Each structure stands twice: as structure tokens, then as C-alpha cells.
Amino acid sequence: AYKSKSTLPKTMEEALDRFAACEPVRALLGEDFFQTYLRVKSVELDLFQSVVTSWERDHLLLKV
Numbered sequence: 001a002y003k004s005k006s007t008l009p010k011t012m013e014e015a016l017d018r019f020a021a022c023e024p025v026r027a028l029l030g031e032d033f034f035q036t037y038l039r040v041k042s043v044e045l046d047l048f049q050s051v052v053t054s055w056e057r058d059h060l061l062l063k064v
Contacts, residue, residue: 012041012045013045016038016041016042016045019038019041020038
């Protein structure tokens, strides 16, 4: 385990892509739950990305 070169995903998009491609997890959870979970997390990510944060507003929107 300590010699593993795999890394944790750096973004939620990457995490969802890895999850979607993980056949062992798909088999463990079952196809219906797997697909539902993937859809829910994708919608959550879309909603999160659609919000302008106060930091973005203060540092990007008002200073450009």
C-alpha cells in the first residue's frame, strides 16, 4: 500500500469520473444504486458550480 503510485482525485469531476469507471464498486453496490448515486452526485456538483461564492464575487467579479 505504501508503494502505490495512485493519488486521490484533485477535483470532484475527477472523483466522479473515477467512480463511474470503477467496476468493482459497481458490482458491489449493484447497478441501480450505482447509477442513482452517480446521478445524484453529478446534479449536486452542477448545482454547486452554478453558485457564485462570496470570494468569487469579492475577488473576481468586482475587481475585473
